[in-house]
Amino acid sequence: MPSRLTKPSVWLPILSLVLVLGGWEVVGRSIDPLLFAPPSAVAATLASLLATGELQAAAQVTMKALFLGYALAIIAGIPFGVLMGALPRLGDILQPYLYAIFSTPRVVVVPLIIVWFGIGFEARLFLVFFWSAIAISxxxxxxxxxxxxxLVEVARSFRANRIEMARHVLIPGAIPFVVAGLRIGAERAIVGVIIGEMFLQIVGLGGVxxxxxxxxLPAKMLSAVMVIAVLGTIIVTMLDLVEKRFQSWRGEST
Amino acid sequence: MKRRPNHEVRRDQLIGVAVFLTVWEVSAQAFDKPLLLPPVSAILAALWELLISGALIKALGESILLLVAGLAVASLIGFICGTLIARSKTAYWMLNPYFSALFVTPTIALVPLVLVWFGFGFTGRVIVVVLAAVVPILFSVASGLRDSPDDLIEVARSFGVKGEIQLLFQVRLRAAMPVLMAGLRLAAGRAVVGMAVAETYLRLGGIGGLIKSYGAVFQTDFVFAAILPLSLLGIAIVTLISRFERRLHWT
Structure with a gap:
């Protein structure tokens, strides 16, 4: 019954939030503060972390690795993907490796990354870059x-040359896929940067x-988790919107 | 469109694997730094040793148990909350925001909290897997049950199926099956990641723990030998579910 869901009701989420936060506060106060933090404590911690600038500094460290790694992934991933697409044989040969690496949980690759790249910035950058680049390519x-x-048929019958074919058919046709890759790559990049900060070098939001x-200090952990969730939501939502914008370019044949 | 014939693809891939492994072996031997790049032969020897000592079987057993338990709990929670979200506007507006937030939060960021709250016994580890896997299941149940198959319900009613519960199990769920399987496939992929995260974080048990302890003493050949079965496990589970998925062609 989608029609019943289209009319958003404002007070229900608010009521739910009040219930959850209220219950959490009541339960949280009755439990050892070393283990559990009521929302009031989390809010206080969040405010003090913001006031001292600790959270902003951490977010900056995280963003630097995230955006640099993601930018490198785009710069490397798109040309490599075009190459694999243009040479189907190469694509077919490489596919199994990329798939295997992509489906290996990154936390278990951390020991290898330590021996290859150490635990510094390069190692964290690699965690962001590599998996993101695979998704994009x-x-x-x-x-x-x-x-x-x-469309290829139509272009051929109009005697389009290679450049015209690429300009009018192949590139517009590939863009929705590229954008989908960018979104999946961004999700991977966000998780990658946090893994790097928790397992390699204890810095940034993961370090907090x-x-x-x-x-x-559970309140400190929760503050950082919330900042990560908000940043992640913003980035993924933006790419989601871009992806929807290009959705209609896909056509029926795909 | 440019799909090449299957036997050709497979032939190329086999040649590719042979070349890849040979190049790896030869360059690793020439490079001679087993810490950075152990030769394939050393990795296979390590794998063999893990197999005959029983360490790998034991670790895989623990991991699979964790995975199955986590997926079962995630399915149960996802099914109950997903049904509520699909059938009730109130539940949708009250529950959906939390699960959406959970979906975008990297599971790894929640692990230290789970550790503090539930400890790292089996319960804590199962909770990590549930956190990783529950949202895709819930979303698939919610979207599968929201699109009400009116014609099927009409027919079922005229054949004497009565009551919402009966309709749910006999009509709605079956009509939603392909969506549910797609959700389960996504969830299984994420569950494997959750399992690895839970086991690696404290170097405790299972295949993730095995990898972490070999990593800690820099035995790179054993690290590779233990990562391999984990990747294969993940790929095998997802492939199994998508095989099953392709059979569900009735909608």
Whole structure:
């Protein structure tokens, strides 16, 4: 019954928020503060972390690795994807490796990254870059290979040359796939940067969580988790909107 | 469109694997730094040693148990909350925001909290897997049950199926099956990640723990040998579910 859901009701989420936060506050106060933080404590911690600038500094460290790694992933991933799409044989040969690496949880690769790159900035950058680049290149390759045959046919019958074909058929056809790859790559990049900060070098927002865990300050951990969730939501939502914008370019044949 | 014939693809891939492994072996031997790049032969030897000592089987057993338990709990919670969200506007507006927030939060960031609250016994680890896997299941149940198959319900009613519960199990769920399987496939992929995160974080048990302890003593050949079965486990589970998914063609 989608029609019943289209009319958003404002007071229900608010009521739910009040119930959850209220219950959490009541339960949280009755439990050892070393273990559990009521919302009031989290809010106070969040405010003090913001006032001292600790959270902003951490977010800056995280963003630097995230955006640099993601930018490198785009710069490397799209051309590599085009290459794999243009040379189907190369794509077919590489596909299994990319798939295997992509489906390996990154936390278990951390020991290898330590021996290869150490635990510094480069190591964290690699965690962001590599998996993100795979997502982008695999999707780009798919987009390049799956040009709509009807449009290719039409362009051919108008005697389009290679450049015209690329300009008018292949590139517009590949863009929705590339954008999908960019969104998946961004999700991977966000998780990658946090893994790096929790397992390699204890810095940034992941580092704040890790420190909070060592110091037994659940309120500190929750503050960092919330900042990560908000940043992640903003980035992914923006790319989601871009992806929807290009959705209609996909056509029926894909 | 440019899909090449299957046997050709497979032939290329086999040649590719042979070339890849040979190049790896030869360059690793020439490079001679087993800490950075152990040769394939050393990795296979390590894998063999893990197999005959029983360490790998034991670790895989623990991991699979964790995975199955986590997915079962996630399915149960996802099913109950997803049904509520699909059938009730109130539940939708009260529950959905939390699950959406959970979906965008990297599971790894929640692990230290789970550790503090639930400890790292089996319960804590199962909770990490549930946190990783529950949202795709819930979303698939919610979207699968929201699109009401009116014609099927009409037919079922005229054949004497009565009551919402009966309709739910006999009509709605079956009509939603393909969506549910797609959700389960996504959830299984994320569950494997959650399992690895839970096991690696404290170097405790299972295949993740095995990898972490070999990493701590820099035995790179054993690290590779233990990562391999974990990747295969993940790929096998997802492939199994998508096989099953492709059979569900009735909608």
């Amino acid at each position: 695999v999707n780009t390759a798919q987009g390049v290979r799956h040009a709509r045959p009807d 969580i890790q420190k909070g865990s060592v110091e037994l």
